[in-house]
Amino acid sequence: MSFLNQLKQQAQSLQAQQGAQIKDLEANTAVTELACKTVWHYFADLPRQLNVIEPAAAALSLDGKTPWPAMKQTDFRFDARKKMLRDREVFDYLVLGWRLVPRDGTAGKSRVKVNFPPDLERVERRLRAAHVPYERQELRHPETNGLQSIVFEYEWAANASVLVTAEHDIAVLQFRLAGVNGLEIVKTSYRADQIHHAVLDELAKLIVSESSCFL
Secondary structure: OOOOHHHHHHHHEEEHHHHHHHHHHHHHHHHHHHHHHHHHHHHHHHHHHHHHOOOOOOEEEEEOOOOOOEEEEEEEEEEEEEEEEEEEEEHHHHEEEEEEOOOOOOOOOOEEEEEOOHHHHHHHHHHHHHOOOOEEEEEEEEOOOOEEEEEEEEEOOOOOEEEEEEEEHHHHEEEEOOOOOOOEEEEEEEEEHHHHHHHHHHHHHHOOOOOOOOO
8 A cells, every 4th residue: 555545544534533523512512502492491481480489598697607687589580692613603601690688678787707717718708609798897906906806797688690501512511509599609510411391490499499409
């Protein structure tokens, strides 16, 4: 066999491999788009129901000791954005967002004091996760000026969201839950072929603080 024919065989082999990879990517993209459309239809309908119900929020606390008043979930809204992938318009992400406010409608504030690094990290993480408006004050020793504790004065208000990001090449949907059933950020993922109404029903149960196996 001539050297040129050897090169031809190598080129044909590479072309076959590339063709198979493209087919796999196209198949993954198709199943991911189908999953995104399922989420889109579910998320487009869910806010209309929850804005009427205004479900109770889970019990909230920044430090695990100082409880918030009874809260409700309201102002549910949905958005979705697309992007270009291999000359094709596909879903980039879908997001469901809402607010947590006192159930009796009374705006108010509270304070928590922390003086140990683990407690400080926990409180700051929860404030960031739910975008809670707050002010921070350092309490120092009047003589030594040494830091004694940190006080956070915060409003009884928070935001929650479910962000769904599409990973088309690997046919996976990434879920980022912020302020859902607590003041934390939780992440999980599902294969695109696992996304159906029963899974999204479990997510809706989690949002309204019912028993759920979504996570």
